[in-house]
Amino acid sequence: MSTPQTTTNNQSLTFTNSDEIQKVFNRFDTNNDGKISSSELINVMKAIGSDTSDEQLNQMMKTIDADCDGYINFNEFVGFFKQNAADEDEQMKELHEAFQMYDLNKNGLISATELHQILSRLGENCTVEDCVKMIQSVDSDGDGFVDFDEFKKMMTKNSGEGA
Incomplete structure (x- = not known):
């Protein structure tokens, strides 16, 4: 299995397997109902020191909540991290190409x-x-x-x- 990564506020989080992703998901899912609500998401954002606006929170939910049910389930959570890893891989490829040009x-x-x-x-x-x-x-x-x-x-x- 590849190693999904995401970067947020210059901090890199690396997940080597689904158990680690599950642990992170469980930290967000404070009421243990198997899904992350917008209030759970905002509480985590505040806990890590992020001053996230309501508009930013709504955009995050729209981005991650693929089935538009108002919650982030585990599969959506995993998909979000895999997409971020793919985006980072593409950015790194573009940087290498630019470097090679010089x-x-x-x-x-x-x-x-x-x-x-x-x-x-x-x-x-x-x-x-x-x-x-x-x-x-x-x-x-x-x-x-x-x-x-x-x-x-x-x-x-x-x-x-x-x-």
Whole structure:
């Protein structure tokens, strides 16, 4: 069985089997009736420190409650986690493809020269020195290159801003 994952508020939850998913479901299902109501969901959200609005709660329920009965059953809960895992897999694939576009020599690193070549092809008017500065701004290990982890952090940080 694959390992479904979901990311919420920069925290990654990993579930290795259905027993673990069942335990999480049971934490949400506080009255043990086999389904999660909107009030149970909001109580959990408050318990983890989320300030979820009524509109956000309604949207969450609409997203997860596939049969539209006003409750989240275990199968819907599992489906939600599997969909999130598939979405994350697709996002990671897209990040790898973007990284590979800049990694011209395919050594797993983006140099200032490679960045300059790509940006020039895209019509950007910048110098190699400008690209060195760009690399330095995200080069957390100080090796003068951007590796995939640094690229991923940069892209994730930028995509989360203003959201």
